Amino acid sequence: MMTEFEDLSTALLTDACVRLGVPLRLAPAGIGAVPPGARIAGRALPSRHYGSVDVFLEAFGGAEAGDVLVVDNGGRTDEACVGDLVVLEAQAAGLAGLVVWGLHRDTAELKQIGLPVFSYGTYPSGPVRLDEPEPEVLTSARFGGVVVTGADLVFGDEDGVLFLAADRAGEVLATARRISRTEKDQAVKIRAGETMRVQTRFDDYLARRAADPAYSFRRHLRRIGGAIEE
Numbered sequence: 459m460m461t462e463f464e465d466l467s468t469a470l471l472t473d474a475c476v477r478l479g480v481p482l483r484l485a486p487a488g489i490g491a492v493p494p495g496a497r498i499a500g501r502a503l504p505s506r507h508y509g510s511v512d513v514f515l516e517a518f519g520g521a522e523a524g525d526v527l528v529v530d531n532g533g534r535t536d537e538a539c540v541g542d543l544v545v546l547e548a549q550a551a552g553l554a555g556l557v558v559w560g561l562h563r564d565t566a567e568l569k570q571i572g573l574p575v576f577s578y579g580t581y582p583s584g585p586v587r588l589d590e591p592e593p594e595v596l597t598s599a600r601f602g603g604v605v606v607t608g609a610d611l612v613f614g615d616e617d618g619v620l621f622l623a624a625d626r627a628g629e630v631l632a633t634a635r636r637i638s639r640t641e642k643d644q645a646v647k648i649r650a651g652e653t654m655r656v657q658t659r660f661d662d663y664l665a666r667r668a669a670d671p672a673y674s675f676r677r678h679l680r681r682i683g684g685a686i687e688e
Contacts (some may be wrong), residue, residue, distance in 0.1 A: 459524060459611065460554065464501040466634050468538070468613055468620045472631035479628050483610075485619035486533075486602035489576050492565060496574035498614040500526040500554040500607050502621065504599035506592060507531040507539045507560070507587040514544050517596055523552035526612040530619075531560030538563035538581040542571065545602035549573045557612055557619055560603045576614050658682070 475482055489497075503525040505517040517527060527548055531539040540556060543565035548556055554572035561581040562568065568575055599606045606612075606621050613620045644657055655661070663678040664687060 459499040459501070460497070462631055463497070463547055463613055466631065466638060467606070468615050468617045470634040471613055471620050471622065471630055473637050474630045474662070475620075477633055477637070478626075478629060479530050480482040480622070480630060483604045483606075483621040484539070485576075486603075487618065488578055489557075489614075490579070491614065491616070492568045492577075493572060495602075495616060496555070496576075496614075498526055498557065498574045498576065498619075499614065500524045500612060500614050501624070502526055502528045502599075502608060502610040503606065504528045504597060505530065505587075506595045506599055510592050511544055513591065514540075515594055517571060518547060518553070519555055520596070521551050523645065524554050525552075526554050527556045527557040528601065528606045528612060529556060529560065529597045531558065532599060532600070533578070535578075535581070537561065537577050537583055537585045537587075537659070538586060540577065541584065542567035542576065545573050545575060547675070551577075557601070559599070562639040562685070571651050574614070574670045576619055631665075635658065635682040642651050 471645065472482060474654055487489060503517055503521050505513050505527060507513060529539060538561045540558050540562045541613060545556065545568055558577035560577060561578055561579050562575055562577040563584065565580050597607060609621045609624055611624050611627050620643055647657055648654060658679065661683055663675060666673045
């Protein structure tokens, strides 16, 4: 999956979802990666954390190479639910990385391990609780307002994390690639002196909007074949 994603970005995938009418399912803003600049792509392996690492060990037992562990810790900021041993175990199980709705610890060790871990920051203490697991402990994970299952794919980079139904991935990736080509061509033209206003025939847009207030910029771009803001 990383091969299909390596020349794209979550921003491009998000634009493609908007273009196709695919609902946006994004991790809440503020998520970051260890090591910095890490990228991740793979099938979601959901797990809900209740204070003990055994849920992760059980999840790894059913993992396939390249899966991404999606950890639901309810966005808690009073404990770190993932540390170096869990990440080492994930690496040994062949996972592509972890995405955590919560915090991590052992940051120096995680940098050395190198397996991508996306979380909302650090906290030195692990859990001091042990709650009763829900029946969905290994079948779904909540991530902000998103519910993630094994039927989803996970994509992450420096802009954030996107969850995408696997059965829509082909068309979204293909559309993102087309948008990427268009935007690269537009960037080349800007550097050569052909500004965005020229490329988008912005004066023509303003004139048409003056005559028809309902004439939107997106409608204008579709008319001239542009991709920006689509």
